Amino acid sequence: MMLRNLLKPGINIKRWILLGIVGVSILVFGIFELINKEYHSLPKIVLSALIIVLGALIIYVAIIQIIKFFIILVNTGSIDVAISSKKFEDLIYEKRVLIKGPKIVVIGGGTGLSTMLRGLKKYTNNITAIVTVADDGGGSGVLREDLGILPPGDIRNCILALADTEPLMDELLQYRFKDGRLKDQSFGNLFLAAMDGISNNFEEAVQKMSSVLAVTGRVIPVTLDNMTLKAKLKNGNIIDGESNIPKGVIDNKSPIDEVFIEPTDARALKEALVAINEADAVILGPGSLYTSIIPNILVKEIRNALYKTKSIRIYVSNIMTQPGESDNYTVNDHIKAINRHAKGKVVDYVLVNTGKISSELELRYRNDNSNMVIINEEEIKKQGIGIIRSDFVKIGKGHIRHDTEKLATILVETIMEKKLFNDKKKIGEYFYLSQRLKENKKNN
Incomplete structure (x- = not known):
């Protein structure tokens, strides 16, 4: 009609x-x-x-x-x-719950981060995503080289994950051109590049795109400096560029010793530091260990803020190892790499997967030099880190991913138990979140 x-x-x-x-x-x-x-x-x-x-x-x-x-x-x-009165009441109730939701900061990049954000936005409006800008491959790398802008890919994915858009708009912004000189370029990347062209800086462009798409919370690049990621291998060779690191490890047959950024004095955005300071929880990951998570904590002001924050700091462990990056790593190896690059302890709790996969899928991943990450609980506990277990496995198009709904639920339950319930000022939030969790579990 x-x-x-x-x-x-x-x-x-x-x-x-x-x-x-x-x-x-x-x-x-x-x-x-x-x-x-x-x-x-x-x-x-x-x-x-x-x-x-x-x-x-x-x-x-x-x-x-x-x-x-x-x-x-x-x-x-x-x-x-x-709008029916019942629907209107539900809308008011939902906004009331989300406004009272916990202040959550997520740090990382890649598809893992955006997957988690889609679940978390159902529980709170108070989300800040601090996203790496070290990407130099694919469509983002082309725009970075040609236009001199920061790589838009991970930023775009996080904006869309938190956006309130129709499926058609989401499909349009994720569309990649199939032919011509724009082949493999994302329309969403071009949209953000155009925003950058009519803005004073990349941060303002991200804010404008977020406003247009009615984003829940905020998406913030970790720095506005032209940051480059490099890796030093165990054999002493240096690999230049985030997109080259996994292949460099495989070609050299030598694992990563450490990663570092240039410029070494890259400055964090003030909004990111304030968000970490005021957060109820800071979540690292999920995502590629050395190319999505660690680049953010190599920004000195970010890791200093992680030391000082009174929030609970949670690391979401990967389900599978990543060839050329975390080969044969256990959960404890992931945590040790994060804390070593942060030059101190920045993880209080770790979420680990206890779910299983079929032997056929496991064999296919093993043929690609990828295995399920081993938990090794005793080694984790020796570092004074709490372990939170759950089945997070979700199979999509033959690939293993974190289950968005389960991951968000267990994270919010952890924040409620470890933070909100022990803070008298947060008891109201605890009540509203409890109601929302009950509703979502019932619906799922």
Whole structure:
């Protein structure tokens, strides 16, 4: 009924939808021309920038006009947006619970981090994701090299994980071009690159994109400095660049001794430090040990904040080892690597997987030099670290992943037990979270 009302003759909204599509096309064309090195010259760069601005302006005008028409249709009764009293009450209750949720800071990068965020946002609005900017491969690497911006890939994934968007919009922003010079480039990366072009810095671009997509919480790059990750291998060789490290380890047949960043004095964002200081819990991972988690704590101000915070610090251990990065590592080896690079203890509790996988899937992973991470409880306890066990395994398209719902539930239960319940000021939050946990477990 709504679609019929919107498209019937005389409404004139179709022209603005068409204009918006034209604006998107112009914007993408402008970005494409800007990153095309073949014909780079000052006039070409200026022209491309003007095309990008024109495209953004057209999109803005189209959106404003569509909103105006929507308001007119609502006021004239052409579109029924009535909400049942029961649904309205549920909406208020949900917002009431989420606003009172714990303050959670997550630190890392990669798909593991965004997977966890999708679950956590069901329990709290107070989420801050501090994301690595060491990525130099794939579409992010191309944009980093051509436009001089920080890599947008991990940031984009976290924004989408926390966004309140329709499935179609999510699919659009994750879409990768299949042909031409934009092949394998994500539309979401281009969107963030365009935002960076009309912003004062990358942090502002992330904030603007988060605002457009109605993000729950905040997504913050760990630094605005052009950070490069390097690895020193046991044989003394240095591997330059995050994307080259796993392959470098395999080619050299020598494991990682340590990783480090350049510049060594990279500065953290003030908002990230404040968030860690005020958090009820700081969660490290899940994600690649040396290329997603550790790069963040190599920023000196971040690791200092982790020392000083009164929050509980939780590490989510990987389910499988990663070839060329954590070969044959146990859970304890992961923790020791984190604390060694942090130059002190920054983990209070570790979440470990007790779930099993089929022998067929285990064999397939073993053929790719990947094994289930062994827990070795006694060694972990010797470091004074609490162990939280659960079955987190979820199989998707033949790959082993953390189960989003189970992971979020066990994390929130841990925060309630270890932090909120022992803090008189947090008892109200404890009550609301208990209700939400009961509801989610019932629904699942």
